[in-house]
Amino acid sequence: MLNFFVKKGFLLDEQMLNFFSQLRDKEVAERIIEKIKNVSNERIITKSFIDKNLNKIQDVFSSLEEEKKKVVERFFVNLSLNIEIRKESYVEEKKEEKEEISANNLKIILPNIIPAKKISVEDFVNHFRNRYIEIKQILQDRSELQNLTSLDKIHGQKQNISVIVLISGKRITKNKNILLEVEDLTGTGLALINHNKPELYEKAKDIVMDEIVGLKCSGSREMLFVNDIVWPNAAIYEKKKSEKECYALFTSDLHVGSDRFLEENFLKFIDWINGKINHKEEVNKIKYLFIVGDTVDGVGIYPGQENLLAIKDIKKQYEKLAELLGKIRKDIRIVMCPGQHDAVRVAEPQPVIGDDYASPLYKLKNLTLVTNPCYVSLVEGFNVLMYHGASFHGVINDIESLRTSNPYERPTMVVKELLKRRHLAPSHSSVVYIPNEKDSLFIRRIPDIVTTGEIHRADVDSYNNILLIANSCWQEQTPYEEKVGNQPDPCKVPMLNLKTREIKILDFS
Template sequence: MINKEILSFCLKKGILLDKEVLELFSNYPDLESAKFFIEKIKEVSSVNVLTKHTFIENITHFNKAVEFLPEERKKKLEKLKINLGLSIEIIKEISEPNIQESKIIEEKNDSVRVISNYLSPSKKLTVSDFVTHFRNRFNSLKNILQENSSLTNLTSISKISPERKVFSLIGLISSKKVSKNKNLLLEIEDLTGKITVLINKDKKDLFSLAEDLPLDSVIGFKGTISKGTSNKNIFFVNEIILPESSLSLRKKSPIEEFALFIGDIHIGSKLFLEKNFLKFIDYLNGKVPNTPEVSKIKYLFIVGDLIAGVANYPGQEKELSLSDLESHFQKAAELLSKIRSDIKIIISTGNHDGVRIMEPQPLINEKYAWPLYNLKNISFVTNPSLINFGFSNSFSGFNILLYHGFSFFYYADNIPSLIKQKSAHRPELIMDYLLKYRHLAPTHSSTQYYPSEKDSLLIQEVPDIFISGHTHKSGVMYHNNILIISVSSWESMTGYQEKRGAEPDFCKVPIFNLKTGSIKILDFEQ
């Protein structure tokens, strides 16, 4: 048995493997690659107990360490990473390249690569898990904010001195309230202490920005210190600095290809718009006239709620055409198998897909979705996840952040500017808002989440594209050169949505040209 040999090897090297990792290696036939992988991960991680979390955290360092190995060796290691769920490499099939692009295509090793795929261990949670989670979130966002040159004379709360005139603080907002004088008071904290900060109501723009600050977000403040009526220090704010997400330019690929984005298909519902979806599949397969771009469509992203699922809201069972998860996924596989095989389909998880509500949500469960796992052009990623696609030897590709959007309604209902803009019907505004704070759900109560050591909802790396669903509203906009896409639904309005006052969009498909950067919306509703 290979696991005995792996165990023997690890004992000699002073390495311990947890049960999950050992099981992952147990069915892998290439013993030498497994040994090499374990040894290298041990070197770059400097830990003695290897878990899957260790592999995920150190995979980038591992990739750099093996960068100059022979190609054959690297291919073997890539297969091992796929077996461990650490990488997705999909080799592209090119048919009839034109003369102008042939040289570039020959260079191109096109694939879909997972940059961040979040897997949370199963264990009993304690208060210390949340403390560690928030501490690490604070440090990550503090590091981002420290790069902003506006935060001059930066100090920690415990080192505040009355002698300082103008200085800066970075703090996590733990509470907000309005004073008797109608000024806004925030309590912020860092790792050294707490302080009250005041935003004067007469500073209109600053006050408006401060009203929108979400609880538990990490923000930079610039101002002066003074004693309050209770002889406590109060920090008077002159400037607020957000972590922000920004790109200097919009990427363009040297090759003309197209990516499409859909979600909230809800297969298995009586209200599933199957005829419209089949019309979409006909389009992808080149059966619709006057659509020359179709042959260059290479990527289809599905951002959660592929199926209707079961027991997601009161009375849902009356609206289902199929009664169990497995039959939902069988129907989904039947439909997606009709799409031509050279289109890469990437599916992330949503709250209807038979997984836990707590984020990050794991991959769609193979136990129920096995028919989908049998389709070779489909890859599964977690919710959220960060994916790179469309890369080549001469182009770094596009990084796309996929998040289903469960937190969105909280911000639509609680942030003053988003309430005024009726953002529940314009979710791209919520996405724009969250990019400013570098977090998909900064407020503790805005979504159910697993308090992992590394915050999976933190936007650590700024994406080129940010895509979400959940609201069933279609929208596109840019935020500091980041393309924001919200997708519509393929299910008619449910009774539950009607009670909530929803106004869903149907069968709209954003199509993105990787070469020109243009985006338009295809309509399959009619």
């Protein structure tokens, strides 16, 4: 076996050599090599490499005869790797994201926008199965999660094991404990968080439906007693900085067409960008303007909206928007995604604003239209995640510690919770979405910057070195906002110095 792998250009560590020697199947070895070549440049096959790529190779074992399947299972269990070769075959990883290189050397990664079709329960099942697999891959590398096992492998009473589960139910018992219904790809179970562990209990209160977490626990298949909860989390270790001094501006929620659209202030902002007001040298160094959705107010978005519209025709709203954006100097690259008020489907991922309603935008050479959400990589090395934020209201409602700490004043607090969960809408009910084999709301790449809209208040913060930039708006308080008590803070524009990472909030009110 060793010779076989060496001839193919691969080395094996001791554990994997033992594995392949026991399996004695060159055909399987050959297929695994092919799989590995597809997913990585790695040439040393170790246990941890196999662990990380298990879901990509395990279907190789599905066709084995029963005896050999047993060898594989026994071996993997001994290595404390969870292999699933008897279950339904995994959905093959599909390339469902498009990479586009746009003008100004922006690299844009768009989610695959599935054309309209009838969505079945099966589509949601696949969506969650694949979300589970992707988040599990992150969690299984976490050192806190010792003795990882799957639910169907828990026999008898166990101490100090870990499971990676999706939360399918959560309630408070008569004794004031939190009882979770959990599931993985092998089965379902119950997990209890005792109210006598106050620190853990506080953490557990924030668990939301459908999210995927690691649980450190003891107990049996019938009842697991949780000792700790591990979220997938996101962190950046290298604080990227541009070599040259240049700036990025962030805004959202223009709501052009609304009778509350603050056109004069927006024009003042454009004049400032164009160097017509208080001209400072930094103005010349502005390179990007991100507009994170709700670019127009739209029509028919909510009952009675027509009474609050200055422009009642959606095409005319986009015409006006194009006229305004057209005034911005051409060396600034504008990157713009839609929000719920734009003329695209509400279900996420939202496609780019189309030329059916917004053809004048297509004449602007310095405008790049992107999906919501979307990753944009800048030549300066920064990866920007743009997400308008339709899920925020649901997320605020679901997470107790968030709900009780004024998130509408500090929208970046919501973004922190999403990064912790590596998902832009963790619960099925957080947002309207189209299920996809590649979950487009999973935070697959850890961004350097997350920029959002929706809450109509500018707020900046950072989370594990990820810059969080929530945007203000260009619309006065609407009757709806007044009714629910949300105080917008319009006309504030965060400006990021990509060389120093310093952020200033400009005020055009």
